[in-house]
Amino acid sequence: MLSKIIEDALNKQVTVEAASSQVYLAMASWAETLGFEGVATFMYAHSDEEREHMLKLVKFINERGGHAKVSLLEAPPAEFGSFKEMFENLFEHEVKVSKSINDLVDITLKQKDYATHNFLQWYVSEQIEEEALARNILDKINLIGDDKGGLYLFDNDVKRLIGSQAEPDSN
Numbered sequence: 793m794l795s796k797i798i799e800d801a802l803n804k805q806v807t808v809e810a811a812s813s814q815v816y817l818a819m820a821s822w823a824e825t826l827g828f829e830g831v832a833t834f835m836y837a838h839s840d841e842e843r844e845h846m847l848k849l850v851k852f853i854n855e856r857g858g859h860a861k862v863s864l865l866e867a868p869p870a871e872f873g874s875f876k877e878m879f880e881n882l883f884e885h886e887v888k889v890s891k892s893i894n895d896l897v898d899i900t901l902k903q904k905d906y907a908t909h910n911f912l913q914w915y916v917s918e919q920i921e922e923e924a925l926a927r928n929i930l931d932k933i934n935l936i937g938d939d940k941g942g943l944y945l946f947d948n949d950v951k952r953l954i955g956s957q958a959e960p961d962s963n
């Protein structure tokens with residue numbers, strides 16, 4: 793059974809993951825309107841992943857006797873400047889999500905909720921992967937700079953990274 797403190801903290805994370813899914817969906821749509829099919833495909837897949845992260849939390853909260861809540865979300869921006877800015881935005885977003893997961897882990901230790909602590913380890917590993925992936929993409933974008941041909945190749949290339957976002961375990 794979840795304590796109210798843990799339930800509220802997990803519900804906050806539900807909102808964080810839902811907001812991530814929305815931001816990445818907005819990025820996907822923006823890239824698609826610019827004709828960058830690869831980046832759009834990558835971002836649509838990333839948005840779906842964030843929804844999975846959210847659903848995993850929803851199910852855990854309910855399974856443990858709590859009630860997962862769906863909350864109102866702020867509209868994300870519709871445009872992101874450049875791909876460099878967009879991926880910088882994505883990286884910074886993931887760093888914030890990692891901080892939010894770490895804070896949550898900290899609360900479970902203080903509350904001695906070892907079941908939730910154990911459950912959250914999946915998210916800890918996932919955040920390591922997500923930050924590494926975002927950093928990897930940013931490195932590529934920085935190499936390309938404003939080169940149009942480079943961006944075209946990058947668009948083709950980035951689709952291959954979708955597979956590397958596989959979940960760390962089969963849960």
Ligand code: FEO
Binds near residue numbers: 809841842886
């Ligand atoms: Fe679910 Fe990318 O954090």
